Amino acid sequence: MTADKTNEYDLIVLGGGPVGENVADRAVQGGLTAIIVESELVGGECSYWACMPSKALLRSAQALRAAQHVAGAKEAVTGALDVRAVFARRDSFTSNWSDDGQVKWLESAHIDLARGHGRLTGEREVTVTDADGGTRVLHARHAVAISTGSDAVVPPIPGLREASPWTSREATSAEELPDSLAVIGGGVVAVEMATAYAALGSTVTLIARSDLLGGMEPFAGERVAAGLRELGVDVRLNTGTSAVRRDDAGVTITLDDDSEITASEVLVATGRSPRSGDIGLETAGLESGTWIEVDDTLRVPGSDWLYAVGDVNGRVLLTHQGKYQARAAGDVIAARAKDEPVDADEWGRHAATADHAAVPQVTFSIPEVGSVGLTEKAARDAGHEVKVVDYDLGWVAGASLYEDGFEGQARLVVDTARDVVLGATFVGPEVAELVQAATIAVVGEVPIKRLWHAVPSYPTVSEVWLRLLEGCGRASA
Template sequence: MLDVDVVVIGAGPVGENVADRVVQGGLTAAIVERELVGGECSYWACMPTKALLRDAAALRAARALPAAGQAVTGTLDPAAVLARRDRFTSNWNDAGQVEWLNQAGITLLRGHGRITGTRTVTVTHADGTTTTLQARHAVVISTGSSAYLPPIEGLADAAPWTSREAAAVQAVPERLVIIGGGVVGSEMATAFSALGSEVTLVSQTRLLPGVEPFAGGYVADGLRTAGVSLQLDVDATAVRRDDAGVHVTLSSDRTVDADEILVATGRMPNTKDLGLDQVGLAPGSWLHVDDALGVVDDAGNPVGAGWLYAAGDVNKRAMLTHHGKYQARALGDAIAARARGEQADLSPWGRHAATADQRAVTQVIFTDPEIAAVGLSAEAAAQAGLKVRVVDYDLGAVSGAALHADGYRGQARMVVDENRNVLLGFTAVGPDVAELLHAATVAIAGEVPLDRLWHAVPAYPTISEIWLRLLETDGR
């Protein structure tokens, strides 16, 4: 048996950050990983997918300017795009991240970890041997999530891609059908159409239902312009694969033929075989947590007498890598503080409270055009019973945007709390709007009154001038 202060199950970005903060706080930590150290983000999500998208975005940006567009000759080279993607995944070799763990003083155990008792985790290694870890203070579950496959007739037998296969693709298919119109589906439609695939995207809903409708509308227009066939408000009812490829039957009675099918219809928690039954929880379930990220049951009671925690996708609070790492920093510091006999600061916006997951969730969607969003949408604010006003402005009318690209199209929106006159939400859609996001995040997290935002003067001529235009439009 190996005794350590904290055991972390899952060595993705979230688990790495928990373990690192624990060690920085003076404790010892062991981290358990059954796949690659670095997790989904490093090898099958954030990094490889953005590498697939970046070359095409740069090419579009050059072509949006007359002189630069004339200087660009030829077309995108898919092989070069995939080679650059491979560099960002280190060719799916985690040696560099393992070295980082060693330098940070974190003990790595490769294998599958299961809870087998109070603060006890048993690791089964690839050769069948086991190691038992006993935690003095805490066990943290940060095992993330996996792609969900819906019960569509014939789908499981059709060898579908999930986000993993799409991110790690070695050859671009001539025809690709995507089931799902969320972030993954929209980004991969953007990427593969730019790489030369004939793409059809099928969605039960409007495109990108999680963001403001106007933002999803801009992306839908962009995909159609790129040649993507959008089948919206339509279900895939059956899938069949034969020697000619994949055939998808739609509820509209149309059949879509393709070489590959990508399913992007949501995520499910990686908790099926973690020993959750040992602490009275159902295997395969999302883990509910309290304000301290301690695992609780359906009634809100602490599980495991306060020693079991969950961070990242697995608690479903904000399924984004940057928010998982934010949770991890707060949690690791809190565990270390408690171990020193200190009380964790869980006050609103306190050092150990992950309150941004409730008020200021940030997201960039790397489609064409980009979407940047933080906080509440107008619909979400209304559903929460808040009295708000909505302020919209045409990004293309901003001088900095007009200089940025000929024919710049986009829109920005503020959602303002009427009672407190502070920003509750911000959404922008347009080329390169990602860099607008952090200013909005600071305004929301800092609860900066709009009267004070008038004195945050944007540089001219930049796209950030949108802030002045929104305030002028608001007129208060």
């Protein structure tokens, strides 16, 4: 249990988002004392400005679309989305931007909280400056874990910063629906927010320097682009933005071909940068404002006390992977503090091995994209001998029952030398629930001949697994 009225703890965690909470919780469960330092809301980006509010904004449109694509149900749907009700539901998932519930959870988990900005000021030392300028110096007996997350990047486009653009924070917390929205970017945030605002009724233009969802299988971006256009989004691919200006009439975006787009608001979704400036990294011999390199136990090389967990280490910028790292980090910090054996081998309890080649991800667009592991290109680039198996999801009996005119695609990437699945991608209505089975296959390196005995229930969309496995015997490398 955490000691009362002390400035000395076994573990100090900078950052009170889901990652920091999990690092502290696992360490406390392992018998240590811990304190979290947080300058904003306990619960972090995910709870208030990212995962939860963004998916709440998207879900109402997904539910409406699902009803509209099933005969008998679509005849009963006669109205449009209620924007006020969607925003109110979004607000409920952020607890109206109050962290009271999260603070109570910290108390129940015996984790202390220091409100304020934390900086490393020495080895195992953190100085916290509160909102009134007061300071408190904390000392760690064993470890400091940096879990400060990341910030949206605003690229150096002339006039963009002066135009007060939205980032993901403004997009997920907006109180009014803009008449029109221009989205700069082609990744997950850009796609999801374009989907949400188009479904809510804004006129949306999406501007991307390349194809959508780069790094995924190409067909994923192609199908999502088609889905956005079906929603009425003006999708401009392979074009850049050369200038932005705001005046009383709104925002004007000039593209590289000198054409112009006008909108009420502009959203920048072009990537993330580490939230590691002004936290005293130089004290530990690190460069301020950079991604913090770590080993698979999330410890900073050359240090026996400093850890960096979640977005700030730049490994995988996803909440669920950050929490996965946090479980490993909290456990290993406790083990090292008590001189217990450390299981840091590949797939060991104290190693974040899955970050390298078994990362699951869902893009909540229309259609959805669910993926895990390596794409065909990534697998070939890594030197694997691969077999690619594609299947039309619309041919699966369960899919045709789920939605009239179901359209989608599934792909397996198979390592022919070891006969295991390296990666899987699914695109289609609400395919998110297919990803976990694929994740187990990839992480567990389950041989194809064994997967044959994992019989999918009929009639479900998961029957696609049977069809993909049938294709494994005759797909071309």
